[in-house]
Amino acid sequence: MNFTLDIETFAIGSLVLGVLFAAIYALWQWSRVSRVKKYVRAEALRSYRSEYSLPSVSVVVYAHDDAPWLERNLPKLLAQRYAAEYEVIVVDDGSWDNTGDVVSGLMATDSRLRLTFTPHAARGLSRKKLSLMIGIKAARHDVVVITNANCEPAGDEWLLNVARNFVDGVDVVVGYSHPCYEADKGLWRRYRVWDTVRVGAQYVCSAVKGRVYRGTSHNLAFRKKLFFDRGGYARSAGLKWGEDDVWLRSVIKPGNSRVELLPDSVVTTHYDNSRRAYRELKLRRDFTSRFVRRKQFVTQGFMSWINYLRVASLIAAAVLAVPAANWWVLGAAVLVWICAVVSNVLSYNAMARLLQAPRLFLSVPLLALWTPLVNLRYRIMGRKARKSYYTMTLE
Secondary structure (H helix, E strand, C coil), rough: HHHHHHHHHHHHHHHHHHHHHHHHHHHHHHHHHHHHHHHHHHHHCCCCCCCCCCCCCEHHHHHECCCCHHHHHHHHHHHHCCCCCCCEEEEEEEECCCHHHHHHHHHHCCCEEEEECCCCCCCCCCCCHHHHHHHHHHHHCCEEEEEEEEECCCCHHHHHHCCCCCCCCCEEEEEEEEEEECCCCCHHHHHHHHHHHHHCCCCHHHHHHHCCCCCCCEEEEEEHHHHHHCCCCHHHHCCCCCCHHHHHHHHHCCCCCCCCCCCHHHHEECCCHHHHHHHHHHHHHHHHHEEEECCCHHHHHHHHHHHHHHHHHHHHHHHHHEEEEEECHHHHHHHHHHHHHHHHHHHHHHHHHHCCCCCCCCCCHHHHHHHHHHHHHHHHHHHCCCHHHHHCCCC
Protein backbone atom coordinates (compact mmCIF):
# COMPACT_ATOMS: atom_id res chain seq x y z
CA MET A 1 0.00 0.00 0.00
CA ASN A 2 2.71 2.43 0.98
CA PHE A 3 4.71 1.36 -2.06
CA THR A 4 1.76 2.14 -4.34
CA LEU A 5 1.27 5.50 -2.67
CA ASP A 6 4.96 6.30 -3.13
CA ILE A 7 4.76 5.47 -6.84
CA GLU A 8 1.64 7.55 -7.19
CA THR A 9 3.31 10.44 -5.40
CA PHE A 10 6.30 10.25 -7.72
CA ALA A 11 3.98 10.07 -10.73
CA ILE A 12 2.09 13.18 -9.64
CA GLY A 13 5.33 14.98 -8.85
CA SER A 14 6.75 14.10 -12.27
CA LEU A 15 3.56 15.34 -13.92
CA VAL A 16 3.76 18.65 -12.07
CA LEU A 17 7.38 19.08 -13.12
CA GLY A 18 6.51 18.13 -16.72
CA VAL A 19 3.77 20.77 -16.83
CA LEU A 20 6.15 23.36 -15.35
CA PHE A 21 8.97 22.61 -17.78
CA ALA A 22 6.58 22.47 -20.75
CA ALA A 23 5.13 25.86 -19.79
CA ILE A 24 8.57 27.47 -19.40
CA TYR A 25 9.76 26.12 -22.76
CA ALA A 26 6.57 27.16 -24.57
CA LEU A 27 6.60 30.67 -23.08
CA TRP A 28 10.23 31.11 -24.11
CA GLN A 29 9.52 30.00 -27.68
CA TRP A 30 6.45 32.19 -28.11
CA SER A 31 8.11 35.20 -26.48
CA ARG A 32 10.80 35.10 -29.19
CA VAL A 33 8.21 34.87 -31.95
CA SER A 34 6.28 37.76 -30.42
CA ARG A 35 9.43 39.87 -30.10
CA VAL A 36 10.34 39.52 -33.77
CA LYS A 37 6.74 40.08 -34.92
CA LYS A 38 6.48 43.27 -32.89
CA TYR A 39 9.78 44.51 -34.31
CA VAL A 40 8.65 43.97 -37.90
CA ARG A 41 5.23 45.51 -37.27
CA ALA A 42 6.79 48.55 -35.59
CA GLU A 43 8.51 49.51 -38.85
CA ALA A 44 6.26 52.55 -39.29
CA LEU A 45 7.19 53.83 -35.83
CA ARG A 46 10.94 53.89 -36.45
CA SER A 47 12.71 56.81 -38.05
CA TYR A 48 14.23 56.21 -41.49
CA ARG A 49 15.97 58.21 -44.16
CA SER A 50 13.45 59.26 -46.77
CA GLU A 51 13.83 57.88 -50.27
CA TYR A 52 15.23 61.22 -51.41
CA SER A 53 17.72 61.65 -48.57
CA LEU A 54 19.34 58.24 -48.78
CA PRO A 55 23.12 58.02 -48.31
CA SER A 56 25.44 57.17 -51.16
CA VAL A 57 26.43 53.51 -50.87
CA SER A 58 29.26 51.22 -51.92
CA VAL A 59 28.30 47.55 -52.27
CA VAL A 60 31.36 45.30 -51.86
CA VAL A 61 30.94 41.82 -53.38
CA TYR A 62 33.37 39.06 -52.42
CA ALA A 63 33.99 36.55 -55.23
CA HIS A 64 36.13 33.44 -55.56
CA ASP A 65 35.55 31.26 -58.64
CA ASP A 66 32.00 32.59 -58.74
CA ALA A 67 31.57 33.51 -62.41
CA PRO A 68 28.17 31.75 -62.80
CA TRP A 69 26.78 33.43 -59.69
CA LEU A 70 28.08 36.83 -60.78
CA GLU A 71 26.36 36.42 -64.14
CA ARG A 72 23.13 35.76 -62.28
CA ASN A 73 23.31 38.20 -59.37
CA LEU A 74 25.31 41.23 -60.54
CA PRO A 75 22.52 42.44 -62.86
CA LYS A 76 20.16 42.34 -59.86
CA LEU A 77 22.59 44.36 -57.75
CA LEU A 78 22.87 46.92 -60.52
CA ALA A 79 19.09 47.11 -60.99
CA GLN A 80 18.27 48.31 -57.47
CA ARG A 81 15.64 51.01 -57.18
CA TYR A 82 17.77 53.50 -55.31
CA ALA A 83 17.37 57.25 -55.59
CA ALA A 84 20.88 58.11 -54.38
CA GLU A 85 24.25 57.26 -55.91
CA TYR A 86 25.63 53.77 -55.40
CA GLU A 87 28.43 51.64 -56.79
CA VAL A 88 29.18 47.91 -56.85
CA ILE A 89 32.76 46.77 -56.23
CA VAL A 90 33.60 43.15 -56.97
CA VAL A 91 36.70 41.86 -55.20
CA ASP A 92 38.10 38.88 -57.08
CA ASP A 93 39.89 36.67 -54.56
CA GLY A 94 42.40 35.03 -56.88
CA SER A 95 39.78 33.26 -58.99
CA TRP A 96 40.90 30.71 -61.55
CA ASP A 97 37.68 30.85 -63.59
CA ASN A 98 36.44 33.69 -65.82
CA THR A 99 35.21 35.88 -62.95
CA GLY A 100 37.23 38.83 -64.24
CA ASP A 101 35.80 38.47 -67.75
CA VAL A 102 32.23 38.40 -66.47
CA VAL A 103 32.71 41.56 -64.41
CA SER A 104 34.65 43.34 -67.16
CA GLY A 105 31.89 42.61 -69.64
CA LEU A 106 29.29 44.19 -67.39
CA MET A 107 31.59 47.12 -66.61
CA ALA A 108 31.46 48.07 -70.27
CA THR A 109 27.74 48.69 -69.95
CA ASP A 110 27.49 50.13 -66.43
CA SER A 111 29.94 52.69 -65.02
CA ARG A 112 28.79 51.97 -61.43
CA LEU A 113 30.52 48.58 -61.49
CA ARG A 114 34.18 48.28 -60.49
CA LEU A 115 36.62 45.37 -60.14
CA THR A 116 39.62 44.84 -57.89
CA PHE A 117 41.75 41.82 -57.02
CA THR A 118 43.34 39.95 -54.16
CA PRO A 119 46.63 38.44 -55.36
CA HIS A 120 47.17 34.67 -55.44
CA ALA A 121 50.39 35.08 -53.47
CA ALA A 122 48.71 36.37 -50.30
CA ARG A 123 49.28 33.78 -47.54
CA GLY A 124 49.34 33.62 -43.78
CA LEU A 125 46.14 35.68 -43.37
CA SER A 126 42.41 35.44 -43.95
CA ARG A 127 41.93 35.85 -47.67
CA LYS A 128 38.30 36.84 -47.29
CA LYS A 129 39.09 39.53 -44.73
CA LEU A 130 41.89 40.84 -46.91
CA SER A 131 39.56 40.89 -49.92
CA LEU A 132 36.87 42.76 -48.01
CA MET A 133 39.46 45.21 -46.67
CA ILE A 134 40.60 45.91 -50.24
CA GLY A 135 37.01 46.46 -51.35
CA ILE A 136 36.14 48.68 -48.39
CA LYS A 137 39.32 50.71 -48.91
CA ALA A 138 38.35 51.21 -52.56
CA ALA A 139 34.81 52.33 -51.65
CA ARG A 140 34.01 55.91 -52.64
CA HIS A 141 31.12 56.29 -50.21
CA ASP A 142 30.88 56.20 -46.42
CA VAL A 143 28.10 53.62 -46.18
CA VAL A 144 29.36 50.17 -47.20
CA VAL A 145 27.30 47.02 -47.71
CA ILE A 146 29.16 43.72 -47.95
CA THR A 147 27.83 40.56 -49.56
CA ASN A 148 28.97 37.54 -51.58
CA ALA A 149 28.79 36.76 -55.28
CA ASN A 150 26.48 33.82 -54.58
CA CYS A 151 23.99 36.01 -52.70
CA GLU A 152 20.79 37.03 -54.46
CA PRO A 153 18.83 40.06 -53.20
CA ALA A 154 15.13 39.45 -52.62
CA GLY A 155 14.11 42.27 -54.94
CA ASP A 156 14.99 45.68 -56.33
CA GLU A 157 14.41 47.42 -52.97
CA TRP A 158 16.98 45.43 -51.01
CA LEU A 159 19.51 48.26 -50.94
CA LEU A 160 16.83 50.84 -50.16
CA ASN A 161 15.53 48.87 -47.17
CA VAL A 162 19.02 48.41 -45.74
CA ALA A 163 20.42 51.90 -46.33
CA ARG A 164 17.38 53.85 -45.11
CA ASN A 165 18.31 52.77 -41.56
CA PHE A 166 21.39 55.00 -41.50
CA VAL A 167 19.86 57.83 -39.52
CA ASP A 168 21.97 59.84 -37.09
CA GLY A 169 23.57 57.57 -34.53
CA VAL A 170 23.20 54.32 -36.51
CA ASP A 171 26.56 52.98 -37.69
CA VAL A 172 25.74 49.31 -38.36
CA VAL A 173 22.75 47.61 -40.00
CA VAL A 174 22.49 43.84 -39.66
CA GLY A 175 20.59 42.17 -42.49
CA TYR A 176 19.38 38.60 -42.73
CA SER A 177 20.44 35.87 -45.13
CA HIS A 178 19.25 32.31 -45.58
CA PRO A 179 20.38 29.47 -47.87
CA CYS A 180 18.37 28.52 -50.92
CA TYR A 181 16.20 25.90 -49.25
CA GLU A 182 14.80 24.63 -52.54
CA ALA A 183 18.27 23.58 -53.69
CA ASP A 184 18.89 21.44 -50.61
CA LYS A 185 17.64 17.97 -51.48
CA GLY A 186 20.20 15.88 -49.62
CA LEU A 187 20.23 13.73 -46.53
CA TRP A 188 19.26 15.46 -43.28
CA ARG A 189 17.66 18.37 -45.16
CA ARG A 190 15.01 18.81 -42.44
CA TYR A 191 17.65 19.13 -39.78
CA ARG A 192 19.58 21.74 -41.76
CA VAL A 193 16.39 23.76 -42.19
CA TRP A 194 15.56 23.45 -38.48
CA ASP A 195 19.05 24.44 -37.35
CA THR A 196 19.23 27.40 -39.73
CA VAL A 197 16.00 28.77 -38.29
CA ARG A 198 17.12 28.01 -34.73
CA VAL A 199 20.44 29.84 -35.11
CA GLY A 200 18.86 32.69 -37.07
CA ALA A 201 16.17 33.18 -34.43
CA GLN A 202 18.84 33.20 -31.74
CA TYR A 203 20.80 36.17 -33.09
CA VAL A 204 17.82 37.99 -34.61
CA CYS A 205 15.92 37.93 -31.29
CA SER A 206 18.96 39.33 -29.55
CA ALA A 207 19.43 41.98 -32.24
CA VAL A 208 15.85 43.28 -32.08
CA LYS A 209 16.44 43.88 -28.35
CA GLY A 210 19.44 46.02 -29.28
CA ARG A 211 21.98 43.38 -28.27
CA VAL A 212 23.68 42.62 -31.57
CA TYR A 213 26.33 39.93 -31.24
CA ARG A 214 26.26 38.29 -34.64
CA GLY A 215 25.41 39.08 -38.23
CA THR A 216 26.21 37.67 -41.62
CA SER A 217 28.80 38.91 -44.08
CA HIS A 218 26.27 38.05 -46.79
CA ASN A 219 24.14 41.04 -45.79
CA LEU A 220 25.86 43.54 -43.51
CA ALA A 221 26.11 47.33 -43.76
CA PHE A 222 28.23 49.83 -41.83
CA ARG A 223 29.95 53.17 -42.09
CA LYS A 224 33.38 53.07 -43.67
CA LYS A 225 34.67 55.58 -41.13
CA LEU A 226 33.62 53.32 -38.26
CA PHE A 227 35.36 50.37 -39.90
CA PHE A 228 38.74 52.06 -40.18
CA ASP A 229 38.46 54.04 -36.94
CA ARG A 230 38.16 50.70 -35.11
CA GLY A 231 41.09 49.20 -37.01
CA GLY A 232 39.15 47.13 -39.52
CA TYR A 233 39.73 43.43 -38.91
CA ALA A 234 42.93 44.00 -36.95
CA ARG A 235 41.50 42.57 -33.72
CA SER A 236 40.68 39.27 -35.41
CA ALA A 237 43.65 39.19 -37.76
CA GLY A 238 44.74 35.84 -36.37
CA LEU A 239 41.45 34.16 -37.29
CA LYS A 240 40.45 32.97 -40.73
CA TRP A 241 36.84 33.93 -40.04
CA GLY A 242 34.93 36.37 -37.88
CA GLU A 243 34.46 39.13 -40.48
CA ASP A 244 30.91 39.52 -39.21
CA ASP A 245 30.41 38.20 -35.65
CA VAL A 246 33.85 38.82 -34.12
CA TRP A 247 34.13 42.19 -35.87
CA LEU A 248 30.64 43.23 -34.75
CA ARG A 249 31.58 42.51 -31.15
CA SER A 250 34.35 45.10 -31.42
CA VAL A 251 32.20 47.93 -32.82
CA ILE A 252 28.71 47.49 -31.36
CA LYS A 253 27.66 49.78 -28.55
CA PRO A 254 24.19 50.66 -27.22
CA GLY A 255 22.09 52.43 -29.85
CA ASN A 256 24.51 52.35 -32.79
CA SER A 257 23.01 49.37 -34.62
CA ARG A 258 19.80 48.14 -36.18
CA VAL A 259 18.52 44.91 -37.70
CA GLU A 260 16.55 44.98 -40.96
CA LEU A 261 14.05 42.13 -41.40
CA LEU A 262 11.58 43.16 -44.10
CA PRO A 263 11.17 40.37 -46.70
CA ASP A 264 12.61 42.61 -49.45
CA SER A 265 15.78 43.22 -47.41
CA VAL A 266 16.75 39.53 -47.18
CA VAL A 267 19.29 37.84 -49.44
CA THR A 268 19.28 34.20 -50.52
CA THR A 269 22.63 32.43 -50.55
CA HIS A 270 23.16 29.79 -53.22
CA TYR A 271 25.60 26.92 -52.77
CA ASP A 272 26.82 24.26 -55.17
CA ASN A 273 26.67 21.73 -52.32
CA SER A 274 24.23 22.69 -49.54
CA ARG A 275 25.29 19.89 -47.22
CA ARG A 276 28.98 20.73 -47.39
CA ALA A 277 28.29 24.46 -47.05
CA TYR A 278 26.18 23.87 -43.95
CA ARG A 279 28.91 21.75 -42.38
CA GLU A 280 31.62 24.32 -43.05
CA LEU A 281 29.53 27.22 -41.79
CA LYS A 282 28.54 25.28 -38.68
CA LEU A 283 32.19 24.60 -37.84
CA ARG A 284 33.14 28.22 -38.44
CA ARG A 285 30.36 29.56 -36.23
CA ASP A 286 31.18 27.11 -33.48
CA PHE A 287 34.79 28.30 -33.55
CA THR A 288 34.10 32.06 -33.63
CA SER A 289 31.37 31.82 -30.98
CA ARG A 290 34.06 31.67 -28.31
CA PHE A 291 35.02 35.25 -29.22
CA VAL A 292 31.52 36.76 -28.96
CA ARG A 293 29.04 37.22 -26.12
CA ARG A 294 28.32 34.01 -24.27
CA LYS A 295 25.02 34.98 -22.64
CA GLN A 296 22.92 34.09 -25.69
CA PHE A 297 24.48 30.64 -25.96
CA VAL A 298 23.99 29.99 -22.25
CA THR A 299 20.29 30.83 -22.52
CA GLN A 300 19.86 28.58 -25.55
CA GLY A 301 21.64 25.72 -23.79
CA PHE A 302 19.60 26.19 -20.62
CA MET A 303 16.33 26.04 -22.57
CA SER A 304 17.50 22.87 -24.33
CA TRP A 305 17.93 21.27 -20.92
CA ILE A 306 14.46 22.50 -19.90
CA ASN A 307 13.10 20.72 -22.95
CA TYR A 308 14.93 17.51 -22.04
CA LEU A 309 13.61 17.73 -18.48
CA ARG A 310 10.09 18.26 -19.81
CA VAL A 311 10.34 15.08 -21.88
CA ALA A 312 11.88 13.07 -19.03
CA SER A 313 9.29 14.25 -16.50
CA LEU A 314 6.30 13.43 -18.69
CA ILE A 315 7.68 10.01 -19.60
CA ALA A 316 8.32 9.30 -15.92
CA ALA A 317 4.79 10.41 -15.00
CA ALA A 318 3.26 8.14 -17.64
CA VAL A 319 5.40 5.14 -16.74
CA LEU A 320 4.81 5.47 -12.98
CA ALA A 321 1.08 6.02 -13.41
CA VAL A 322 0.57 2.52 -14.83
CA PRO A 323 1.66 0.41 -11.80
CA ALA A 324 -0.13 2.88 -9.52
CA ALA A 325 -3.29 2.49 -11.65
CA ASN A 326 -3.66 6.27 -11.65
CA TRP A 327 -5.19 6.77 -15.06
CA TRP A 328 -5.88 10.45 -14.71
CA VAL A 329 -2.13 11.07 -14.27
CA LEU A 330 -1.43 8.98 -17.36
CA GLY A 331 -4.08 10.82 -19.34
CA ALA A 332 -2.83 14.21 -18.13
CA ALA A 333 0.78 13.33 -19.06
CA VAL A 334 -0.30 12.32 -22.57
CA LEU A 335 -2.42 15.48 -22.94
CA VAL A 336 0.44 17.74 -21.80
CA TRP A 337 2.80 15.94 -24.19
CA ILE A 338 0.41 16.53 -27.11
CA CYS A 339 -0.05 20.18 -26.17
CA ALA A 340 3.73 20.63 -25.93
CA VAL A 341 4.29 19.06 -29.35
CA VAL A 342 1.61 21.25 -30.93
CA SER A 343 3.10 24.34 -29.29
CA ASN A 344 6.62 23.42 -30.50
CA VAL A 345 5.42 22.92 -34.06
CA LEU A 346 3.32 26.10 -34.18
CA SER A 347 6.01 28.31 -32.63
CA TYR A 348 8.67 26.93 -34.96
CA ASN A 349 6.49 27.52 -38.02
CA ALA A 350 5.66 31.04 -36.85
CA MET A 351 9.38 31.84 -36.60
CA ALA A 352 10.09 30.05 -39.90
CA ARG A 353 7.50 32.25 -41.59
CA LEU A 354 9.21 35.38 -40.24
CA LEU A 355 12.61 34.12 -41.44
CA GLN A 356 11.30 32.84 -44.80
CA ALA A 357 12.07 29.19 -44.15
CA PRO A 358 10.10 26.03 -45.02
CA ARG A 359 7.53 24.75 -42.52
CA LEU A 360 8.17 21.56 -40.58
CA PHE A 361 5.66 19.52 -38.62
CA LEU A 362 5.99 16.29 -36.62
CA SER A 363 9.77 16.25 -36.99
CA VAL A 364 10.14 19.49 -34.96
CA PRO A 365 10.10 17.90 -31.44
CA LEU A 366 12.54 15.19 -32.53
CA LEU A 367 14.91 17.73 -34.09
CA ALA A 368 14.83 19.84 -30.93
CA LEU A 369 15.92 16.83 -28.87
CA TRP A 370 18.59 15.88 -31.41
CA THR A 371 20.17 19.35 -31.64
CA PRO A 372 22.44 19.21 -28.52
CA LEU A 373 23.91 15.92 -29.71
CA VAL A 374 24.62 17.35 -33.16
CA ASN A 375 26.21 20.42 -31.58
CA LEU A 376 28.40 18.19 -29.45
CA ARG A 377 29.52 16.27 -32.53
CA TYR A 378 30.48 19.49 -34.32
CA ARG A 379 32.28 20.74 -31.25
CA ILE A 380 34.41 17.62 -31.20
CA MET A 381 35.08 17.96 -34.94
CA GLY A 382 36.03 21.59 -34.44
CA ARG A 383 38.49 20.81 -31.68
CA LYS A 384 40.31 18.36 -33.92
CA ALA A 385 40.67 20.97 -36.67
CA ARG A 386 41.20 24.02 -34.47
CA LYS A 387 44.76 24.72 -35.61
CA SER A 388 43.57 25.14 -39.19
CA TYR A 389 41.21 27.96 -38.13
CA TYR A 390 44.07 30.34 -37.47
CA THR A 391 45.80 32.30 -40.19
CA MET A 392 49.24 30.98 -39.30
CA THR A 393 48.27 27.85 -41.24
CA LEU A 394 48.67 28.27 -44.98
CA GLU A 395 45.40 28.04 -46.85
